[in-house]
Amino acid sequence: MGYAQLVIGPAGSGKSTYCSSLYQHCEAIGRTIHIVNLDPAAENFDYPVAMDIRELISLDDVMEELGLGPNGGLMYCMEHLEENLDDWLTEELDNYLDDDYLVFDCPGQIELFSHVPVLRNFVEHLQRKNFKVCGVYLLDSQFITDVTKFISGCMASLSAMVQLELPHVNILSKMDLVKNKRDIDDYLNPEPRVLLSELNQTMAPKFEKLNKALAELVDEYSMVSFIPLDLRKESSIQYVLSQIDNCIQYGEDADVKVKDLDPEEDDLSP
Numbered sequence: 001m002g003y004a005q006l007v008i009g010p011a012g013s014g015k016s017t018y019c020s021s022l023y024q025h026c027e028a029i030g031r032t033i034h035i036v037n038l039d040p041a042a043e044n045f046d047y048p049v050a051m052d053i054r055e056l057i058s059l060d061d062v063m064e065e066l067g068l069g070p071n072g073g074l075m076y077c078m079e080h081l082e083e084n085l086d087d088w089l090t091e092e093l094d095n096y097l098d099d100d101y102l103v104f105d106c107p108g109q110i111e112l113f114s115h116v117p118v119l120r121n122f123v124e125h126l127q128r129k130n131f132k133v134c135g136v137y138l139l140d141s142q143f144i145t146d147v148t149k150f151i152s153g154c155m156a157s158l159s160a161m162v163q164l165e166l167p168h169v170n171i172l173s174k175m176d177l178v179k180n181k182r183d184i185d186d187y188l189n190p191e192p193r194v195l196l197s198e199l200n201q202t203m204a205p206k207f208e209k210l211n212k213a214l215a216e217l218v219d220e221y222s223m224v225s226f227i228p229l230d231l232r233k234e235s236s237i238q239y240v241l242s243q244i245d246n247c248i249q250y251g252e253d254a255d256v257k258v259k260d261l262d263p264e265e266d267d268l269s270p
């Protein structure tokens with residue numbers, strides 16, 4: 001059994017920075033994690049890259065040879081990855097042992113976790129290879145300064161959640177940039193009723209029904225909870241990591257694993 005985080009979220013939300021901070025944190029506490037670059041457009045890394053999609057395919061070549069722009073080129077690269085799950089990814093994963101912990105730094109194109117099946121298939125492949133995977137959705141705290149931005153952030157995260165069907169942790173990144181913490185506190189665990197009344201205040205009356213439906217949706221998926229991440233604080237990184245570990249049952253006693261074994265084991269018991 002391996003463990004994996006799939007780090008997703010809009011472009012520039014701080015995914016790669018989070019990965020490198022997480023790496024440093026783990027190094028400091030003597031825990032081993034491996035960071036995988038899944039962004040064919042990435043160039044500079046602040047973490048040692050354990051696996052790299054750019055070894056499979058080059059974005060520059062794709063753009064040049066197929067005459068695609070950066071976004072089309074990226075989608076092509078990701079589809080190429082999808083086609084190569086059984087060989088490239090499988091071979092790469094063979095380098096890792098049971099209990100290894102991988103963190104996948106994904107590109108930020110929203111298509112990848114809304115309607116294009118690449119990441120979904122990627123995740124299913126990891127699960128077939130016995131990985132427990134957690135979706136880690138990063139949203140930039142700067143987006144959450146009013147209720148309309150908050151709702152749109154929730155919808156994007158929700159779409160990733162329903163598309164990937166993974167244990168899911170929402171993170172509000174770049175907390176160091178938040179000047180007035182109170183503005184954000186209201187959105188970390190908001191009351192649906194409060195959300196609704198704020199939405200209704202901001203928007204024209206004809207949207208009342210829609211607002212109600214949105215607030216209910218967000219409430220029913222009980223995903224309106226964001227964990228703030230302030231990279232200046234070790235304790236904040238540690239807390240985020242512990243929440244994710246919890247989701248994928250990382251670090252739960254080895255006893256449990258023995259019980260998870262196949263039923264034939266029962267024959268051995270007295």
Ligand SMILES: Nc1nc2c(ncn2[C@@H]2O[C@H](COP(=O)(O)OP(=O)(O)OP(=O)(O)O)[C@@H](O)[C@H]2O)c(=O)[nH]1
Pocket residue numbers: 009010011012013014015016017018039106107108109173174175176177230231
């Ligand atoms: N102040 C502050 N800036 C941050 C933080 N995290 C990331 N940034 C900055 O935000 C910008 C984008 O960060 P990245 O980590 O590259 O974001 P990303 O989500 O990997 O972006 P893409 O890979 O392009 O989708 C960079 O300029 C970072 O320096 C943070 O916690 N605080």
Ligand SMILES: [Mg+2]
Pocket residue numbers: 015016017039042105106107
């Ligand atoms: Mg990045």
